[in-house]
Amino acid sequence: MKNNEPIKAAITVSKMCSLLNMGRSQFYAHVRKGTFHPPKRLKNGRPYYDASQVDDNLRAKELGVTVSGDYVLFYERTNDQSKAKATPACQPDHKELISGLQALGLSSVTTKQVVDAVTACFPKGTANEDENEVLRAVFRHLKRAGVA
Structure with missing residues:
Protein backbone atom coordinates (compact mmCIF):
# COMPACT_ATOMS: atom_id res chain seq x y z
CA MET A 1 0.00 0.00 0.00
CA GLY A 64 -0.86 -4.41 -15.81
CA VAL A 65 -1.92 -8.03 -15.38
CA THR A 66 -5.49 -8.78 -14.29
CA VAL A 67 -6.25 -11.00 -11.30
CA SER A 68 -7.11 -13.73 -13.84
CA GLY A 69 -3.73 -13.35 -15.58
CA ASP A 70 -4.70 -11.36 -18.69
CA TYR A 71 -2.90 -8.18 -19.73
CA VAL A 72 -4.60 -4.82 -19.20
CA LEU A 73 -3.59 -1.25 -19.96
CA PHE A 74 -4.70 1.56 -17.66
CA TYR A 75 -5.20 5.13 -18.74
CA GLU A 76 -3.05 7.42 -16.63
CA ARG A 77 -3.62 11.16 -16.67
CA THR A 78 -0.65 13.34 -17.36
CA ASN A 79 -0.16 16.88 -16.15
CA ASP A 80 0.40 18.11 -19.68
CA GLN A 81 0.13 21.89 -19.87
CA SER A 82 -1.61 21.85 -23.25
CA LYS A 83 -5.38 21.73 -22.90
CA ALA A 84 -7.82 20.80 -25.62
CA LYS A 85 -9.87 23.95 -25.07
CA ALA A 86 -7.18 26.45 -24.17
CA THR A 87 -8.19 30.10 -24.33
CA PRO A 88 -5.98 32.97 -25.35
CA ALA A 89 -4.54 35.19 -22.65
CA CYS A 90 -7.32 37.01 -20.83
CA GLN A 91 -7.93 40.62 -21.69
CA PRO A 92 -6.85 43.13 -19.05
CA ASP A 93 -10.48 44.18 -18.47
CA HIS A 94 -11.72 40.56 -17.95
CA LYS A 95 -15.22 41.45 -19.24
CA GLU A 96 -16.25 37.85 -19.96
CA LEU A 97 -14.94 36.64 -16.63
CA ILE A 98 -16.76 39.41 -14.75
CA SER A 99 -20.03 38.64 -16.54
CA GLY A 100 -19.60 34.95 -15.70
CA LEU A 101 -19.01 35.80 -12.04
CA GLN A 102 -22.07 38.05 -12.04
CA ALA A 103 -24.13 35.22 -13.50
CA LEU A 104 -22.95 33.07 -10.59
CA GLY A 105 -24.23 35.65 -8.08
CA LEU A 106 -21.21 37.89 -7.52
CA SER A 107 -23.01 40.99 -8.79
CA SER A 108 -20.83 43.56 -7.02
CA VAL A 109 -17.44 42.20 -8.10
CA THR A 110 -14.97 44.82 -9.32
CA THR A 111 -12.32 44.61 -12.01
CA LYS A 112 -9.59 45.06 -9.41
CA GLN A 113 -10.93 42.15 -7.33
CA VAL A 114 -11.02 39.96 -10.42
CA VAL A 115 -7.49 40.96 -11.49
CA ASP A 116 -6.19 40.24 -7.98
CA ALA A 117 -7.99 36.88 -7.87
CA VAL A 118 -6.70 35.85 -11.31
CA THR A 119 -3.17 36.79 -10.27
CA ALA A 120 -3.49 34.81 -7.02
CA CYS A 121 -4.97 31.72 -8.70
CA PHE A 122 -2.86 31.77 -11.86
CA PRO A 123 0.53 33.40 -11.17
CA LYS A 124 1.83 32.24 -14.57
CA GLY A 125 -1.20 33.64 -16.39
CA THR A 126 -4.28 32.06 -17.90
CA ALA A 127 -3.05 31.62 -21.47
CA ASN A 128 -3.03 27.81 -21.29
CA GLU A 129 -6.04 27.45 -19.00
CA ASP A 130 -9.58 26.45 -19.88
CA GLU A 131 -11.94 29.41 -19.43
CA ASN A 132 -14.30 27.33 -17.27
CA GLU A 133 -11.41 26.40 -14.96
CA VAL A 134 -10.44 30.07 -14.67
CA LEU A 135 -14.02 31.03 -13.84
CA ARG A 136 -14.32 28.26 -11.24
CA ALA A 137 -11.00 29.08 -9.55
CA VAL A 138 -11.65 32.84 -9.46
CA PHE A 139 -15.20 32.30 -8.18
CA ARG A 140 -13.96 30.07 -5.35
CA HIS A 141 -11.17 32.50 -4.52
CA LEU A 142 -13.56 35.44 -4.30
CA LYS A 143 -16.12 33.46 -2.23
CA ARG A 144 -13.40 32.48 0.25
CA ALA A 145 -12.28 36.11 0.40
CA GLY A 146 -15.84 37.11 1.33
CA VAL A 147 -16.72 39.02 -1.82
CA ALA A 148 -20.49 38.84 -2.20
Whole structure:
Protein backbone atom coordinates (compact mmCIF):
# COMPACT_ATOMS: atom_id res chain seq x y z
CA MET A 1 0.00 0.00 0.00
CA LYS A 2 1.01 3.62 -0.28
CA ASN A 3 3.41 5.09 2.25
CA ASN A 4 4.10 1.60 3.66
CA GLU A 5 0.80 1.62 5.53
CA PRO A 6 -0.14 -1.81 6.85
CA ILE A 7 -2.98 -3.48 4.99
CA LYS A 8 -6.09 -3.60 7.15
CA ALA A 9 -8.11 -6.80 7.49
CA ALA A 10 -10.94 -5.25 5.46
CA ILE A 11 -11.40 -2.01 3.54
CA THR A 12 -14.32 -0.33 1.80
CA VAL A 13 -14.79 -0.04 -1.94
CA SER A 14 -14.16 3.70 -1.63
CA LYS A 15 -10.79 3.07 -0.01
CA MET A 16 -9.95 0.48 -2.68
CA CYS A 17 -10.73 3.05 -5.38
CA SER A 18 -8.60 5.60 -3.58
CA LEU A 19 -5.65 3.21 -3.38
CA LEU A 20 -5.98 2.46 -7.09
CA ASN A 21 -6.36 6.16 -7.92
CA MET A 22 -9.56 5.72 -9.90
CA GLY A 23 -13.22 6.56 -9.59
CA ARG A 24 -15.90 4.10 -8.53
CA SER A 25 -17.54 3.82 -11.95
CA GLN A 26 -14.23 3.09 -13.65
CA PHE A 27 -13.31 0.67 -10.88
CA TYR A 28 -16.60 -1.24 -11.19
CA ALA A 29 -16.15 -1.36 -14.98
CA HIS A 30 -12.82 -3.10 -14.37
CA VAL A 31 -14.47 -5.46 -11.85
CA ARG A 32 -17.06 -6.43 -14.51
CA LYS A 33 -14.24 -7.06 -17.01
CA GLY A 34 -12.39 -9.24 -14.50
CA THR A 35 -9.46 -6.89 -14.04
CA PHE A 36 -10.02 -6.72 -10.27
CA HIS A 37 -11.67 -9.01 -7.75
CA PRO A 38 -15.33 -8.33 -7.05
CA PRO A 39 -15.92 -7.26 -3.45
CA LYS A 40 -17.02 -9.67 -0.78
CA ARG A 41 -20.13 -8.82 1.23
CA LEU A 42 -20.70 -8.49 4.96
CA LYS A 43 -23.83 -10.04 6.48
CA ASN A 44 -25.56 -6.66 6.14
CA GLY A 45 -24.71 -6.57 2.42
CA ARG A 46 -21.97 -3.93 2.58
CA PRO A 47 -19.15 -4.59 0.09
CA TYR A 48 -15.57 -4.89 1.33
CA TYR A 49 -12.14 -6.16 0.32
CA ASP A 50 -9.94 -8.35 2.48
CA ALA A 51 -6.15 -7.95 2.65
CA SER A 52 -5.37 -10.56 0.00
CA GLN A 53 -7.85 -9.02 -2.47
CA VAL A 54 -6.38 -5.57 -1.82
CA ASP A 55 -2.90 -6.88 -2.51
CA ASP A 56 -4.02 -8.66 -5.70
CA ASN A 57 -5.88 -5.60 -6.99
CA LEU A 58 -2.94 -3.28 -6.31
CA ARG A 59 -0.58 -5.72 -8.00
CA ALA A 60 -2.93 -5.94 -11.02
CA LYS A 61 -2.89 -2.16 -11.42
CA GLU A 62 0.86 -1.89 -10.87
CA LEU A 63 1.89 -4.72 -13.21
CA GLY A 64 -0.86 -4.41 -15.81
CA VAL A 65 -1.92 -8.03 -15.38
CA THR A 66 -5.49 -8.78 -14.29
CA VAL A 67 -6.25 -11.00 -11.30
CA SER A 68 -7.11 -13.73 -13.84
CA GLY A 69 -3.73 -13.35 -15.58
CA ASP A 70 -4.70 -11.36 -18.69
CA TYR A 71 -2.90 -8.18 -19.73
CA VAL A 72 -4.60 -4.82 -19.20
CA LEU A 73 -3.59 -1.25 -19.96
CA PHE A 74 -4.70 1.56 -17.66
CA TYR A 75 -5.20 5.13 -18.74
CA GLU A 76 -3.05 7.42 -16.63
CA ARG A 77 -3.62 11.16 -16.67
CA THR A 78 -0.65 13.34 -17.36
CA ASN A 79 -0.16 16.88 -16.15
CA ASP A 80 0.40 18.11 -19.68
CA GLN A 81 0.13 21.89 -19.87
CA SER A 82 -1.61 21.85 -23.25
CA LYS A 83 -5.38 21.73 -22.90
CA ALA A 84 -7.82 20.80 -25.62
CA LYS A 85 -9.87 23.95 -25.07
CA ALA A 86 -7.18 26.45 -24.17
CA THR A 87 -8.19 30.10 -24.33
CA PRO A 88 -5.98 32.97 -25.35
CA ALA A 89 -4.54 35.19 -22.65
CA CYS A 90 -7.32 37.01 -20.83
CA GLN A 91 -7.93 40.62 -21.69
CA PRO A 92 -6.85 43.13 -19.05
CA ASP A 93 -10.48 44.18 -18.47
CA HIS A 94 -11.72 40.56 -17.95
CA LYS A 95 -15.22 41.45 -19.24
CA GLU A 96 -16.25 37.85 -19.96
CA LEU A 97 -14.94 36.64 -16.63
CA ILE A 98 -16.76 39.41 -14.75
CA SER A 99 -20.03 38.64 -16.54
CA GLY A 100 -19.60 34.95 -15.70
CA LEU A 101 -19.01 35.80 -12.04
CA GLN A 102 -22.07 38.05 -12.04
CA ALA A 103 -24.13 35.22 -13.50
CA LEU A 104 -22.95 33.07 -10.59
CA GLY A 105 -24.23 35.65 -8.08
CA LEU A 106 -21.21 37.89 -7.52
CA SER A 107 -23.01 40.99 -8.79
CA SER A 108 -20.83 43.56 -7.02
CA VAL A 109 -17.44 42.20 -8.10
CA THR A 110 -14.97 44.82 -9.32
CA THR A 111 -12.32 44.61 -12.01
CA LYS A 112 -9.59 45.06 -9.41
CA GLN A 113 -10.93 42.15 -7.33
CA VAL A 114 -11.02 39.96 -10.42
CA VAL A 115 -7.49 40.96 -11.49
CA ASP A 116 -6.19 40.24 -7.98
CA ALA A 117 -7.99 36.88 -7.87
CA VAL A 118 -6.70 35.85 -11.31
CA THR A 119 -3.17 36.79 -10.27
CA ALA A 120 -3.49 34.81 -7.02
CA CYS A 121 -4.97 31.72 -8.70
CA PHE A 122 -2.86 31.77 -11.86
CA PRO A 123 0.53 33.40 -11.17
CA LYS A 124 1.83 32.24 -14.57
CA GLY A 125 -1.20 33.64 -16.39
CA THR A 126 -4.28 32.06 -17.90
CA ALA A 127 -3.05 31.62 -21.47
CA ASN A 128 -3.03 27.81 -21.29
CA GLU A 129 -6.04 27.45 -19.00
CA ASP A 130 -9.58 26.45 -19.88
CA GLU A 131 -11.94 29.41 -19.43
CA ASN A 132 -14.30 27.33 -17.27
CA GLU A 133 -11.41 26.40 -14.96
CA VAL A 134 -10.44 30.07 -14.67
CA LEU A 135 -14.02 31.03 -13.84
CA ARG A 136 -14.32 28.26 -11.24
CA ALA A 137 -11.00 29.08 -9.55
CA VAL A 138 -11.65 32.84 -9.46
CA PHE A 139 -15.20 32.30 -8.18
CA ARG A 140 -13.96 30.07 -5.35
CA HIS A 141 -11.17 32.50 -4.52
CA LEU A 142 -13.56 35.44 -4.30
CA LYS A 143 -16.12 33.46 -2.23
CA ARG A 144 -13.40 32.48 0.25
CA ALA A 145 -12.28 36.11 0.40
CA GLY A 146 -15.84 37.11 1.33
CA VAL A 147 -16.72 39.02 -1.82
CA ALA A 148 -20.49 38.84 -2.20
